[in-house]
Amino acid sequence: MHEALNWHQQTLAERTVDALIKNRFRAVYVPDKETALKAILDETAADAVVGMGGSWTTSELKAQETLEKRGNKVLNHNAPGTTPAEASVIRHQQLACDVFLTSTNALTLDGQLVNVDGSGNRVAAMIFGPKKTIVVAGVNKICSTVEDAVTRIETCAAPVNAKRLNRKTPCTHTGVCQDCDSPERICSVTTIMHKKPHPADILVIIVGEPLGF
Numbered sequence: 001m002h003e004a005l006n007w008h009q010q011t012l013a014e015r016t017v018d019a020l021i022k023n024r025f026r027a028v029y030v031p032d033k034e035t036a037l038k039a040i041l042d043e044t045a046a047d048a049v050v051g052m053g054g055s056w057t058t059s060e061l062k063a064q065e066t067l068e069k070r071g072n073k074v075l076n077h078n079a080p081g082t083t084p085a086e087a088s089v090i091r092h093q094q095l096a097c098d099v100f101l102t103s104t105n106a107l108t109l110d111g112q113l114v115n116v117d118g119s120g121n122r123v124a125a126m127i128f129g130p131k132k133t134i135v136v137a138g139v140n141k142i143c144s145t146v147e148d149a150v151t152r153i154e155t156c157a158a159p160v161n162a163k164r165l166n167r168k169t170p171c172t173h174t175g176v177c178q179d180c181d182s183p184e185r186i187c188s189v190t191t192i193m194h195k196k197p198h199p200a201d202i203l204v205i206i207v208g209e210p211l212g213f
């Protein structure tokens with residue numbers, strides 16, 4: 001990466017960290033995936049039960065494998081072989097876990113987290129329930145405004161996630177949101193976390209390289 005681009009990404013990330021802290025979140029900037037994974041492990045007790053938010057970013061970090069290897073119990077409703085009934089139980093368990101690990105669809109320079117969710121369990125757990133939530137996001141998810149964040153979700157995050165999940169939705173053909181009425185629509189709920197909810201302990205880790213969609 002050219003050093004000027006590296007400078008630009010780090011500058012935006014650090015500005016976003018400052019804004020998140022003003023909005024009551026804990027927030028840090030780390031340069032790469034390796035330091036992001038270390039920060040997750042440092043924030044997670046070895047005996048903590050960890051809920052996974054269904055994020056490609058945390059998959060890229062190999063977070064689940066690393067936590068399980070260390071001895072943490074991991075609650076993943078997307079684990080291969082999980083039945084719909086079992087996934088429902090796990091989603092409810094995630095709401096009361098020790099650490100909920102997820103990404104965010106977008107975050108803004110003024111420190112807001114913007115997400116669109118299908119079942120709502122991911123955004124619910126981000127807002128209330130787990131003892132601690134860790135949000136990991138690559139610099140590619142930083143947007144100027146909430147409006148830009150919604151555009152990012154409609155033109156990138158949601159269509160790519162729909163494709164990843166093999167959904168039969170119009171965006172998996174056009175590449176951008178068509179505000180569909182498909183029964184397989186993955187966009188049911190939009191949340192904007194303007195400030196950290198008072199009882200919550202939320203750490204946002206911004207990683208200085210692209211991660212997720």
Ligand code: SF4
Nearest residue numbers: 158171177178180187
């Ligand atoms: S609303 Fe439908 S078309 Fe739009 S991104 Fe979501 S699933 Fe795709």
